[in-house]
Amino acid sequence: MSAPSNMRVFVPCDALSIALGADEVADRLVAEAASRSLDVTVVRNGSHGLFWLEPMVEVEVDGVRHAYGPIDADDVPELLDAGLLEAGPHRTSLGPTHSIPELERQTRLTFARVGVIDPRSLDDYLAHGGFDGLRRALTMAPGDVVGEIETSGLRGRGGAAFPTGIKWRTVLGAPATPKYVVANADEGDSGTFADRMVMEGDPFCLIEAMAIAAHAVGASHGVIYCRSEYPHAIATLEYCIDVAPQHGWLGSGIAGSGLDFDIEVRVGAGAYICGEETSMLESIEGKRGMVRPKPPLPALEGLYGKPTVVNNIITLASVPWILANGGAAYSAHGVGRSSGTLPVQLAGNIRRGGLVEVPFGITVRELIEGYGGGTASGRPARAVQIGGPLGAYFHDGQLDTVLDYEAIAAAGGLLGHGGVVVFDDTIDMAAQARFAMEFCAAESCGKCTPCRIGSTRGVELIDKIVIGERRSADVAQLEELCDVLEHGSLCALGGLTPYPVRSAMQHFPEDFGLGDRNSDQNFEQKVGESN
């Protein structure tokens, strides 16, 4: 049997894959291949998001990718012995990648290329439909590009769910120049990592999206504001925005058109609040990340006081597909006012944690049980926090809630950036409520009074409630404080912190010494109604 020539073996370069040993696997593969004189190219792809299988190694045989995982570096020799390069059988064999059930069942529009391509390879990107959306957009009038986004029904995936088309239309109509496109990559919510996966797995998609936005609104400069906790994403982005202009995809006269647009990466410095768009703009301007009041809207007075598109990474990453395939094709997915797909991130105490891109309309239970396989600990799931640290805690009786913006809101929560964090029955929900206040206190910019002082008072009150000396008075005060935070805060950090606090107290009163919701008829009165 002659050794196969120029085989491509894929090992993810995604940060979580690396955190699970992918670099060691890749190094070992290169070393082993060399020692065996095998003609192997190790490609560092993004992750498919099946993190319980990472590090996952793939080999491409006759145009089909076959997966193995999870692989430890020490497994590499035996994997090669088992005939990896011919997709031979091994105890870690997963079969053709596309038929892995958790992947097969997804609807990957935004994440279609993530895990498939070499993120740093422009050729790979182009070979997988890259820049099709931009090419089409450049043939359209800016207003028509915006129209396509409006047709798609795309709403901001960062949390606020504001219709992207309306935002772009506002910037397009703003007379002031220059205009900016800012990509919010300050993905700070616990339990979310979709932005990171795009930046690490399909960075040219973000570049393409920003260029489309630039064309659509008339912007000349783009900024990607990425949190410092993502060094791998930053390195990948910087590589790609360096490469793109060399091939005419950034800079002056993009793709032979009249579009001039460049992008700069700015790195955060450890401030969750800078994920709030106005705070982020301040930070990009080199200032303290203090929240600005709205109005003025950033769309009219954003970066340096100029009209600015500020979009989340996932929002932007959805744009090239929409332009390439049409807004109507996108809005064919989803339910009601929640069009398209949502990349859900399964995290916390979950067996099969990872990224699941599905159309809106799936239930929480389908996600956690169907995709996630239940808790990692094997114990019963007790609470699920949806939408990051400012999202509400759901109890086990609410798992059939449908995942779309309106349904989650109706259930007293918010979808946020699509993070789902599962907790088993060992969790102390009073501690979680306290943490919500503590997090608000730690990350408050300090501008508005409810958030600046209220968050600290909140921590103190929850401590008092748990001690229980004057529990009813303290609970009443906490309720009042939550009102002040929710309705009086300048931005969503203070405004949403009551969500996890109230939901924890409402759904898990026993953890606060407030009786048991299953046995105590009056617990609702005790903990008060959260509107």
Added chain:
Amino acid sequence: MTVIDPARLVEMANQIGDFFAPYPEQRRVEGVRNHLRNYWDPRMRSDLLAYVADGHEAELLPHVLAATQLLQTEADGRSAYAGPPRFES
């Protein structure tokens, strides 16, 4: 006795002369003359005239000297005051 040291008066007059030097001849002389007429205490003017007349003509710039001669003529003729001053010399 002079009211001020004459050397100082000559210095001041020549400084005024420096300013008017670039003007055409007539405006140059009249400029100096008007300035001395409108801004100088009459005792300073007469001291300067007396000093110049005392053989110190060479110490003044030629057009300043010409201006002092205009002033001398006016003083001699007691000609009436010629109206409000003009700046443009």
Added chain:
Amino acid sequence: MIRDRTLSKRRQPERPSLPADQASIVSAVLAANQLDPTRLLVVLQQVQHELGFVPNDAVGQIAVGLGLSRAEVHGVISFYHDIRTEPAGRHVLKVCQAESCQATGGRALTQHIQDVVGCELGDTSADGAITLEAVYCLGLCAASPAVMIDERPIARVTVARIDRVVESARSAS
């Protein structure tokens, strides 16, 4: 704290200046950023990258270089947790404190790390080997709990795993 120096008359307070080698590094960073005040945060990050921290004595130079006041620069430094005004230990171990890691035993892990390293979050071990920092999410939540040592992420952290990490950080220079 009471500050009262009404009686000390002086024209300009003496402000210590940065050692020349550090000052020239700061100058280079400022020049690389075109003396653009909107790049203050970038400048601070780069100075920290070069010097390991942003010395208080560099603030005046940075302020003048960018056309800002010392107060503004101080305000920005004190806002961002990443910017340090004292040198860190040889290694920085960031321990995630957020919910996904809490759901997977993160609180106990944090306590264990503090015990093993011998200092609280925010402090540096006595031997100067490790600085512990709280971090709110590393984006590794599908395999919590997670930490990051220097720029190396580690997920699905166990006590045994962290002990090895700490040990090798201590022994490495």
Added chain:
Amino acid sequence: MPIPVKPEQSTITTCAYCGVGCGFKAETSGGQIVRMTPWKEGKANHGHSCVKGRFAFDYYRHPDRVRAPMIRASIDDPWREVSWDEAFAYAAGELRRIQETHGSGSVGAVSSSRCTNEEIYLMQKFARVGLRNNNIDNCSRICHSPTQFGLSATLGAGAASQHFDSILQSDVILVVGANPTEGHPVFGSMMKRSVRRGAKLLVVDPRRTETVDSPHCQASVHLALRPGTNVLVLDSIAHVVVTERLYDEAFVRARCDWDDFELWMSQVGDARYSPDVVGPEAGLDPDDIRDLARRYAAGPNSTIYYGLGVTEHSQGSTGVMCLGNLAMACGMIGREGVGVNPLRGQGNVQGGSCLGSWPHMFTGYRFVTDAATRAVFENEWKIELDGEPGLRLPNMFDAAVAGSFKGIYIQGEDPVQSDPNRHHVEAALRNMECVIVQDLYETETTKFAHVLLPGSSSLEKNGTFTNAERRVSMVRKIVEPVAGLEDWEITVGMINAMGYELKYDHPSEVLDEIARTSPAYSGMSFDLIERVGSVQWPCNTAAPEGTEVLHTVTFPRGKGSFMLTEYVPTKERVDDRFPLLLTTGRILSQYNAGTQTRRTANNAWYDEDVLDISADDAAQRGLHDGDRVRVVSRYGETELGITVSGRVHPGVVYTTFHFAHTMVNAVTSDLNDWATNCPEYKVTAVEVTKVTS
């Protein structure tokens, strides 16, 4: 419990410290001022303030205050306290005696810009009706007299063309020889506000001042010229405007004398003013000169603010004319956001200029040689007036040294400390037979006085001030004058003692008299100012509430006139013995000769004059920060501490003049402006050597 005292009463008044003229509320409790807070309706400050006006008011109750009139026959005698009447009688008697012996012109008077318009007016009236001569001058002689001369010559009005707020509509701000953030801090803040809103700043100044470089305020172009080369550099800027045809021909044709313009073009257009020639001589990069000229000419709205860095030169008046020419040539005059504006030093320097305290002019800049003007005052005052100019202040001192001038009445000034060539001034005063000084404290000058009249501070009297934007604002009595009389009452007492009968019940009557005799003030009255807050002259039937922007339709002189501004280098030159050029200025926390501010806690910031020297020059002389040095010029010497500073270029040293013991004016030259005798404080060749104790 730290509950603050609540003031019982609040009175609106005007700060006397600088030419900005901020409105303040003086808040009192138990008859004493407990604080001064800025008045939000003050049109010069809009509720803002600086460390002087806001806080440095305690000088008024300093133990050093002169509390009673005093006289002495000889300056070697001790002072003898006397009644006001005795003081007036003695002083007037002495002046009369001198006039009888040495002639009518042997005595004179000097008014103070720290006094009110009414008081300044009364001082010139004192000279004209009391002394019966025109020997009256004011302290703007040593600061902004060239402004009055130069702007009158070109535009026809010796005052700022704009109001302060106008700078918010400027696109380009050209600051020449001024440092507003130190000298005129509240206006400086307004300037910075304009810069933060996008106006571009161009600075011509030998020093890298705070105006050039401070947080959020950086000059786009800074011409750090060699001291003394103002006119050369301004002509070079004009050269660029002319040769690159950046001028506004339509404006010039419509508004200015075209023949004079052509004459001017041919002068400044000459190759000798090319930036390539001027640059090396002035120590500048020629491209910077071009850059500045182009930016100024491009506007669209470019304005000029300038200070003593322009006027205190042997070509001070010429420098001012250069600015007037430049503004006219580029059409940058006669609307909001443009103009030419002097930043005046003392609280009422503009008033000092306007109110006739000149040896050659009556109120409103009308010549004493003009019979019609004289007739107005002769009619008002019922007395025949002298139709020839009197002596200027420096000439009075010259004459005193020469022995022909023997008596002087000085109101609120300290020429020994503030006038050029200290030794000359001292010799002059020592030569006099009667020196009458009216001041708050004993000063360097009172050492030579025979009569000491206790003056009243601006907190102790009623009247009006005119600020640098021609704005007349109310000064109100907050506390009683320490010796019972307001300054205007003292001057009235002196006039009466000289034998001219005169009576006013209130200073408003003096302003009424000014209005009757002066067209630019004809609509002005205390009632009007009370009603509208403050009024910018001209105020007359055409402009019943005053005029914000001058020259909108025509110039007061009709067509604007381009003056020829040939550069004549100062005679003050560096050489091997005196290789450095000393230039002078002020600092925020101290005011002028420091008479008031040195008697407040402002010394916490700055308690002595310090010499700024470049690192190169310091190193060459083995000097270090904090060393004491001897500063020697051709005229004298003094000792100072030094700061090694990046704000001055090699070859230039700089100091302030706030402290009497420093005696900076013992070093400065006695060269002065060709037109007005304003001293050349900004250029003195010196050497600096370390003092080894």
Added chain:
Amino acid sequence: MWSELRALRDGVDLGTPPRDGEPVTLSVDGVPVTVAAGSSVLLAAGIAGCTVPKLCATDTLEPFGSCRVCLVEIEGRRGYPASCTTPVDDGMQVRTNSEMLTKLRRGVIELYLSDFPEGDIDGGWSQLNDTLDQVGVHRLADDHPYRSGANHQSGVLDLSNPYFLFDQAKCIVCSRCVRACEEIQGTFALTIGGRGFGSTVVAGQDESFLDSDCVSCGACVQACPSDALIEKSLFPGGYERADSRQA
């Protein structure tokens, strides 16, 4: 152009700078009022004679929106926007009082009082006193759960400037001093240091006022609503703190 400066009236503080825009008519508590476009709802309310309490807003500074006591309700809009940062619109209907607004304002004031020296309120005449009067809360009840929480009562007392003092115990971190130093004076000598509950007003690099770049113009003192920055001359007997609850 000039309204922001020239329309200011002494003794009257409408909370945000007057503007020059075209006239806009709205109603506040049913009272029709016409103001220039670009004006804030807070200013319009003041002109309509409806006093909305405020702390961080003053008409010499640009609106900031931090204190959250000037919240109002606007017909057709969600939530409780801060009236200082909300520009007027034609036909806008504003309510300055409701049960919820009262509750929110009291809630915010209680948070302030939880970090303010109790003994410095009675007898005071600061703008904070006015606001407390308007909201109708002057102290926390003896058994209020906010008592004994973390506070800044042992913070910096800066007596270095010869003319004014800064007592952090009385600082409500409204940033008016910082903004005055920037917007009015243009010196930028002050900043907020830290963030969140740890936010404090600091001069320079957290040094004394005298050592900082402060030029002692007094703009910060003028701007301070809570007498944390105040003239020393108003304390003839010297200044001592009322109480020093330990942090």
